[in-house]
Amino acid sequence: MDSCLKSEPGTSAKPLMEILHDCADGYKKFTALKAALEMRVFEQLTVPRTPEELAETLGTDPGLTENLCRILVSLGLIVREKGCYKNSDLSSTYLTAGSPLHQREVILNLANGLKLWEQLPGILQSGPIVASEEQYFANNLIHSLAREALCGELQRTVGLVTRCVEFEKARKLLDLGGGHGLYAIAFAAANPNIRAYVYDFPDVAQDTRQYIKEFRANRVEVLQGNFFQDDLAEGYDVVFFASNPGGKNRHLVPKIYSCMNEGGLFINKHCFYSPEEYSKSALLDMEWSLTGFAGAAKENRVYSFAGDLFFEDYLALLQEYFNIIEIHQAPDFAGYPLSKIGDTLDSKIIIGTKKTGAE
Numbered sequence: 530m531d532s533c534l535k536s537e538p539g540t541s542a543k544p545l546m547e548i549l550h551d552c553a554d555g556y557k558k559f560t561a562l563k564a565a566l567e568m569r570v571f572e573q574l575t576v577p578r579t580p581e582e583l584a585e586t587l588g589t590d591p592g593l594t595e596n597l598c599r600i601l602v603s604l605g606l607i608v609r610e611k612g613c614y615k616n617s618d619l620s621s622t623y624l625t626a627g628s629p630l631h632q633r634e635v636i637l638n639l640a641n642g643l644k645l646w647e648q649l650p651g652i653l654q655s656g657p658i659v660a661s662e663e664q665y666f667a668n669n670l671i672h673s674l675a676r677e678a679l680c681g682e683l684q685r686t687v688g689l690v691t692r693c694v695e696f697e698k699a700r701k702l703l704d705l706g707g708g709h710g711l712y713a714i715a716f717a718a719a720n721p722n723i724r725a726y727v728y729d730f731p732d733v734a735q736d737t738r739q740y741i742k743e744f745r746a747n748r749v750e751v752l753q754g755n756f757f758q759d760d761l762a763e764g765y766d767v768v769f770f771a772s773n774p775g776g777k778n779r780h781l782v783p784k785i786y787s788c789m790n791e792g793g794l795f796i797n798k799h800c801f802y803s804p805e806e807y808s809k810s811a812l813l814d815m816e817w818s819l820t821g822f823a824g825a826a827k828e829n830r831v832y833s834f835a836g837d838l839f840f841e842d843y844l845a846l847l848q849e850y851f852n853i854i855e856i857h858q859a860p861d862f863a864g865y866p867l868s869k870i871g872d873t874l875d876s877k878i879i880i881g882t883k884k885t886g887a888e
Contacts, residue, residue: 559639561600566636570597571606571624577613623680629743630679635867638673642869645819657821671736674772674871675709682864682873686798687715689857690769695794695882699723699766703788705756706773710737714746716769728752728761756781761788771798772876774825777837779846786850786883793883795851798862800832800876801840809874816870831870844879851881 565571573586580595587594598614601607606620616625623632645658652658690696700722704713707727717725725746727737731753741749752762757775765788775781776799785795800809808814813831821827826835838846847853856879863873 558600558604559643561597562604562606563636563640565597565601565606566624566633569626570601571616571620572626574607574614574616575621575625577610577615579613583614630676632676632680634669634672634676638669638871639867639869641669642816646816649815649819652819657819657827659821659823670871671708671733675711675740677864677867677871678709678711680864682862683711683715685862686771686878687712687719689855689862689878690716690767690794690796690880691719693794693854693880695792696720696767699794701765701790702726702767702769703728703761703765705761705768705770705785706775707737707769708733708772709740710746710749710751711740711744712769712771713749714740714744716767717746717748718744723748723767725749726752726765728754728756730755756784761785763788765789765793767794767796769796769798771796773799774822774834777801777843778834779836779838779843782846782850789883791883791885795847795881795883797847797879798876800874801843802830802833802837803841804839810868810872812868813870813872813874832874840877847879847881850884852884853879853881855880 568587568589570583570587573583578586580598581591583589583598584591584594598607598609602609602614606617606624607614608617622628622630625631626633648658696716697720699720702713702716702723702725704710704716704725704727706729707713708729710727713725713727717723725748727734727741727749729737729751734751734753737751740746741751761784768785768789770776770785776797789795802809808830810831814829817827817831817833818829827833828835828837844853856877858877859873859875862878863876866872866874
């Protein structure tokens with residue numbers, strides 16, 4: 530024991546301390562940002578305020594309030610000018626409640642994820658926390674995914690699809706398992722002749738209607754059901770299928786094919802695995818496995834379900850029913866990674882047109 534008092538350790542502690550520093554530094558910054566969001570600091574700083582004025586408005590301690598402001602300045606979220614603080618352009622765009630691009634739900638979703646991680650010892654012993662698919666997607670996750678998508682991924686994805694000639698001719702679009710419905714809303718906005726339908730669970734549909742109302746999308750409607758169990762209607766010119774538990778399931782391909790018109794456009798946007806691929810992210814594999822679905826068996830790696838096909842096998846199956854016209858890699862459309870469920874990772878967009886007589 531005395532030797533550790535006289536000599537430095539033979540193995541340097543630097544790598545461990547760097548890990549701990551990054552963990553502590555990131556967590557404290559996140560906590561400060563979340564506190565500012567909850568206290569509505571950014572709404573108050575749409576106009577310049579002194580720390581004393583801000584503290585009086587918020588009903589907070591002046592000294593601690595100035596400390597918080599200094600942290601936010603260091604993060605580039607507010608600026609200090611002539612003794613006053615005000616929002617930076619970044620915060621005005623993404624952190625004020627009145628902005629259509631506000632990311633409040635994303636921050637809350639990150640916080641919920643951290644709370645889940647705090648239960649890790651118990652989950653390791655007792656197994657995943659099980660919920661129905663409806664419960665899983667009908668909470669804050671839907672809103673988080675919606676707000677994240679608006680930061681670039683939605684616009685890039687829609688841009689890739691709308692340049693297809695088949696899309697220009699389309700009149701009826703199905704956003705299958707569409708959740709928040711923003712893709713259907715954006716597609717309808719891009720083609721004034723399209724009527725779009727968002728198909729999802731009844732509990733999720735409530736949130737879909739909220740976004741339809743927010744964006745005044747009067748040519749977008751909601752269809753409620755479970756497409757694993759229920760038949761789909763017919764006559765669709767476009768089917769968009771993204772980020773969904775059934776996205777790599779062999780049994781849904783003929784069902785999708787049957788609901789489409791001849792020459793119709795099918796867009797599949799999912800994260801695929803290859804046979805030799807073990808993991809895309811150890812952290813996200815764990816986060817994925819902390820919860821389970823009552824109605825769908827997850828595998829032990831992120832975005833993977835029992836019965837999923839590998840990319841090569843899924844593509845071969847699609848080619849029996851569709852003429853593949855484009856495959857886009859993640860850099861063409863992906864959003865910004867947040868180390869949370871919802872990250873695009875190395876997803877692909879596969880675009881095909883319906884073959885004649887493939888059934």
